[in-house]
Amino acid sequence: xxxxxxxxxxxxxxxxxxxxxxxxxAKEFGTPLYIMDEAxxxxxxxxxxxxxxxxxxxxQVAYAGKxxxxxxxxxxxxxxxxxxxxxxxxxxxxxxxAGFPAAKLIFHGNNKTPEEIKLALDCGVGRFVVDSISExxxxxxxxxxxxxxxxxxxxxxxxxxxxTHHYIQTGQADSKFGLGLADGQAMTxxxxxxxxxxLEFKGLHCHIGSQIFDFKPFQLAAYTMVDxxxxxxxETGFLVEELDLGGGFGIRYLKDDDPYSLTKFVExxxxxxxxxxxxxxxxxxxxxxxxxxxxxxxxxxxxxxxxAIKDVPGIRRYVAVDGGMTDxxxxxxxxxxxxxxxxNRVHGSPLEKVSIAGRxxxxxxxxxxxxxxxxxxxxxxxxxxxxxxxxxxxANNYNRYPRPAVVFVRDGRANLVVxxxxxxxxxxxxxxxxxxxxxxxxxx
Numbered sequence: 001x002x003x004x005x006x007x008x009x010x011x012x013x014x015x016x017x018x019x020x021x022x023x024x025x026a027k028e029f030g031t032p033l034y035i036m037d038e039a040x041x042x043x044x045x046x047x048x049x050x051x052x053x054x055x056x057x058x059x060q061v062a063y064a065g066k067x068x069x070x071x072x073x074x075x076x077x078x079x080x081x082x083x084x085x086x087x088x089x090x091x092x093x094x095x096x097x098a099g100f101p102a103a104k105l106i107f108h109g110n111n112k113t114p115e116e117i118k119l120a121l122d123c124g125v126g127r128f129v130v131d132s133i134s135e136x137x138x139x140x141x142x143x144x145x146x147x148x149x150x151x152x153x154x155x156x157x158x159x160x161x162x163x164t165h166h167y168i169q170t171g172q173a174d175s176k177f178g179l180g181l182a183d184g185q186a187m188t189x190x191x192x193x194x195x196x197x198x199l200e201f202k203g204l205h206c207h208i209g210s211q212i213f214d215f216k217p218f219q220l221a222a223y224t225m226v227d228x229x230x231x232x233x234x235e236t237g238f239l240v241e242e243l244d245l246g247g248g249f250g251i252r253y254l255k256d257d258d259p260y261s262l263t264k265f266v267e268x269x270x271x272x273x274x275x276x277x278x279x280x281x282x283x284x285x286x287x288x289x290x291x292x293x294x295x296x297x298x299x300x301x302x303x304x305x306x307x308a309i310k311d312v313p314g315i316r317r318y319v320a321v322d323g324g325m326t327d328x329x330x331x332x333x334x335x336x337x338x339x340x341x342x343x344n345r346v347h348g349s350p351l352e353k354v355s356i357a358g359r360x361x362x363x364x365x366x367x368x369x370x371x372x373x374x375x376x377x378x379x380x381x382x383x384x385x386x387x388x389x390x391x392x393x394x395a396n397n398y399n400r401y402p403r404p405a406v407v408f409v410r411d412g413r414a415n416l417v418v419x420x421x422x423x424x425x426x427x428x429x430x431x432x433x434x435x436x437x438x439x440x441x442x443x444x
Contacts, residue, residue: 001341002255004298004385005040006409015301015343015383018409022303022343025414026381029405032323033303034392036068036417038076038410040299041388045080047262048291055270056287062106064247064292065091067389068300072408072417074098083126085290089116096123106244106290108155110177111135114142121148129153129205129244131178133189136199143198152193153205153244154179156186158224160208160217178206181228190232203242203285204228210293211250213259215268221245222272230280244288245269251297253386254339262294293389300388302327302404303343306380307359317354319376324358325365326401328387329394332364340368343381348374356382360399392418400426 003009010016014023018037025033048061062083065073069086074095077084083104086092095105102123109116110131117139120128128150130136136152143150157178179186193201208221222245229240250259269289277284304321311317330336340356342348351372358365367384376382395403402421407414 001339001346002252002385004252005037005043007037007301009346013345013347015341015346017301018414019412020409020414022301022383023381025407025409026303026305026343028414029407029416030420031303031305031381032321032327032404034327034387034404034406034418035301035303036296036388036406036408037299037301038408041076041296042080044262044291044295044299045077045082048266048289048295049081051263051266052270052287052289055267056273056284058284059287059289062104062244062288062290063295064290065095066393067292068296068392069094070392070406070417071098072415073296074100078104083288085292086125089113089119092116092119092123092125102126106153106288114138117142118146121146121150125150127151127153127202129155130189131155133179133185133192136189136192136196140196140199149198149200151200151202153203153242154186154189154193154201155205155207156181156225156228158206158208158221160220160224181224186228187231187235190236190238194236194238201238201240203240203244203288205244205246207246207290208248210248212248213250213257215260215265218245218248218265218269219272222269223276226273226276226280226282229285230282233282239283241285242288243273243285244290245273247289247291247294249291249294251294251386251389254337259294262291265294297389298386300386300391302384302387302391304382304384306376306378306382309376309378316370317352318357319354319382320357320359321367321382322359323404324360324367325362325396326358326360326398327395327404328358328367328384328391329396330390331367332362333394338368338384338386340371340373340382340384342374342376343383345374345380350375352376356384360401362398397421397426402426 006018008016014021052059062085063077064085066087085106087108103126105125106127107120107125108129130152155178157180249265304323308320325332353372356368405420406418408417
């Protein structure tokens with residue numbers, strides 16, 4: 001077991017987060033429940049922001065909204081002075097509804113629709129991260145129609161394979177994301193945009209993957225991107241002003257995980273950019289980093305209530321909880337692994353090896369295989385740690401289960417930031433054509 005942020009074990013032997021007893025949180029808000037440690041989120045924002053500003057003043061940290069995004073999170077990010085990386089029209093809309101400044105939005109995505117692009121142009125998104133030549137051409141047409149100018153980054157594939165799950169590797173040559181360097185697509189795109197009237201070429205972007213512990217891929221990515229800035233200058237005379245090196249730094253999911261500190265990660269990226277720029281006698285570009293998971297991942301805890309307990313003699317004991325792949329898809333998707341504690345009696349005994357199952361009608365709906373915990377009973381509370389990133393974002397209504405509530409906890413107060421869905425919410429967009437309605441409902 002490991003504790004992060006403001007977690008502690010209180011005098012009742014209960015897990016406490018942000019000064020809030022999780023047993024009381026379960027009573028007030030129900031389970032499953034996403035609990036976000038606001039103080040830890042702010043601490044991580046500051047670690048990135050302040051370290052980068054100290055080492056590289058011409059810089060900006062942008063939070064990767066796909067990790068976890070709500071209107072309250074947009075407000076928090078705005079207060080911390082970060083820009084915001086968005087990847088869809090829905091994420092743009094959420095930010096705008098929260099009053100987040102559009103000029104600090106960086107719009108990603110490998111297949112932006114015309115409607116999303118028009119929304120981004122209309123509201124004045126700060127940067128478009130163009131992913132393909134076809135998108136570049138579409139953006140020029142739509143910008144001309146809207147009588148707007150758009151500032152553009154190109155997303156590049158630096159050809160680096162990070163040591164992580166293959167579903168979350170994105171920087172290698174064979175990826176749906178970005179323009180290739182080795183195949184010449186990136187330079188072709190650069191030459192095209194320099195001839196366009198409504199698009200302003202501002203910078204380059206790359207993202208090599210997620211949940212990466214090894215520093216070497218990040219260093220190689222920085223070298224490769226600065227090398228390409230030098231190549232652009234030699235071939236076209238254009239000097240790239242901004243360099244966005246994405247995110248992807250790993251967090252601790254298991255007690256044996258040992259990621260470097262956020263400050264050491266920033267130091268490595270900065271030194272790599274400075275070193276390569278000096279070799280090419282280039283002025284330093286504005287430097288952007290886009291962390292997501294490493295800001296919110298360890299700040300999140302998901303609280304469940306234990307239900308059915310089933311023994312398969314000689315094989316294993318299954319303990320089912322009132323959530324699963326509907327609120328945590330990562331185990332099924334990536335074979336992700338987690339630690340957990342019994343929130344209502346953290347230091348209990350005896351220990352037993354169990355497997356934590358979800359309640360969806362899928363054999364693959366397992367949250368944790370083979371974990372040692374105090375003996376569990378129906379009604380106990382189980383807290384799964386490090387669930388702040390890509391859990392709420394990927395939550396779904398499979399089997400028509402309502403999605404959980406989200407609370408921010410801080411200084412002994414719990415603030416509801418997303419209401420729990422109800423059964424009524426599940427059917428509010430459903431329609432029954434007249435020919436299928438029972439006679440009593442027709443014409444209603």
